[in-house]
Amino acid sequence: MLGLKGCLTILTGYAIAVCALFSSRGRNPSLTDWEKLKDQKILNIDSFGLTGHHLLEFFQDNLAFLGFSEGSYHHKHVSLYYDVFKEYILRRASSKKCLPVESAIAKLNKDVNPMPVHSHNDYWRKLPLFEGLAYGARSTEADVWNIDEKILAVGHNEAYLDPVELTLDKLYTDPLLEILDEVNCQDSDSDRKNGVFFNSPETSLFFYIDFKSDDNELTYKLLMQQYLKSLIDSGYLTYYDMKKNEIVWRPVTIVLTGNYPTSLEILDNGNDDGYFESYQRFAFLDAPLLSLEPKYSKLSVVTTVSFNQLMKHCGSDSWKVSLRGHMDSNEVTCAKSLIDDAHALKLKTRIWGAPTWPSNLVKTISHQIVHDLGSDLLNLDDLYMASSLI
Incomplete structure (x- = not known):
């Protein structure tokens, strides 16, 4: 400092x-x-x-x-x-200079290593998108509502939306496109793309899109055609290769959560060769950790469970863990086996709803979730605290 x-x-x-x-x-x-x-x-x-x-x-x-x-x-x-x-x-992104070492990403996290943290309700932060990147959070989240069947507004509650300024493009997709263009300007046609973490350009940012509106088919259509198309055209989104039957990782990985559509008819726009007829699927489903099936290895890249659900599955609950101050060996063994099963399907894991107080408990549980259980992502609201815990 x-x-x-x-x-x-x-x-x-x-x-x-x-x-x-x-x-x-x-x-x-x-x-x-x-x-x-x-x-x-x-x-x-x-x-x-x-x-x-x-x-x-x-x-x-x-x-x-x-x-x-x-x-x-x-x-x-x-x-x-x-x-x-x-x-x-x-500012530099708008100057049209090709100098990645002085890019927005260099300013945001040049001396910061990516950390296994999900920026929960990121749009509530003082600096949506930028704050999470500055701390190195590997995952971010935006709740979206379709407004007048043409705009995806970002917000937690439908009563407090701003469909002019607080939209998915203005807060997230447009800035992501700018900063990624800036660090890929030297060889924009290359199949290899640099990501949003200066110290680890190969690390993908998980971008959770939480569907809030009832008409999830329309929300998905708007998302694909209006908000993600530029990122797709630039080669910045992770995709499932339908011909090779494999995941191709890119700088940003879209994960659908909330009231999202699950039908392949919707996800692929009624085409056997993908939404844009390119044999690629650019959006992945948030798979349920406690009820995994082999199909999720093609439909998902990450699976999620709440801490309390995880503990209940293991014959305990979050209150018992909180009162004790840590997970015991039986809880760790049980929970880790579920995470290992997910990893066997090549799925990353995310745990949310872990204790948030007091700080000593947060530190202990967070360390156990990441290091003992091996979870890839953990919801934490306080990013400054997270940077000192993990």
Whole structure:
């Protein structure tokens, strides 16, 4: 983290720049002057070498100064913090320079290793998508509702949707396309694609799309045709190769959850050769860990169970584990056998609903789930805590 001396140096530099504007013009700086100063400040942040949660902390600590021209932002929809941060992260992407080492991904997680964490209800975070990537979370999630049969709005409750600004493309698919284009610009035609983790470009980001609307067929159609098509055309989505009968991993892996369609007639758009007649299936079902079948090795890449369901299956429950402070050897053996069965089908595993308090219990259970059970993903809301636990 920046020390006191470093912060004072930065703020002193900003103060000098502001004073220079006042003295050179002999009047209050205009909006244009403020914009120029803002642009210079944001560009100078690159020289500090901040990444990961250190970059997030810097923006939060200096937001009052970084965002003084807030009239140009749409912060009523997400936040001023989000708008200023997004502008900084995507600035180089818009410059059309091909320099992956200075990309948005380099800014977000250059010194961060991917961690087996699912960013639960990611859209509730101060920085949807970007915060999870900054901490190295291997999985993210967006709840979607189809609005007026043409828009997929993101939100937890239908009463509080914003179909203009808080949409799947504006919060997730468009930024993903930009930052992936940026790190694949040197050889865009290559079959090998770099992903969203600087230290591990081969690691795929699991992107859970939680279907909330009743008409899941329409939601799926909108998802495929309007929101995922550009990522598909660019070769960024993991797919099931229907000819070779194998999974081909790419930078982003789409997992359908919630009220999703399960019929192959819908998933493949009525075609024997896939939705876009390419012999590829680009969306995978969230398989149930406690009732796995061999078919899921073709329909899924990940399987999910709640911690309480898992413990009940093993003759216990989450309350017993919480009171004891850890899973005992019988619980570990039983749960691990289920996860091993999933891995035998080449499925990753995700566990949600583990204890979230107190911190000592969270640390112990999280460590057991990841290291003793071997689960690939764990729901954790506090990403800062997660980065220190796993």
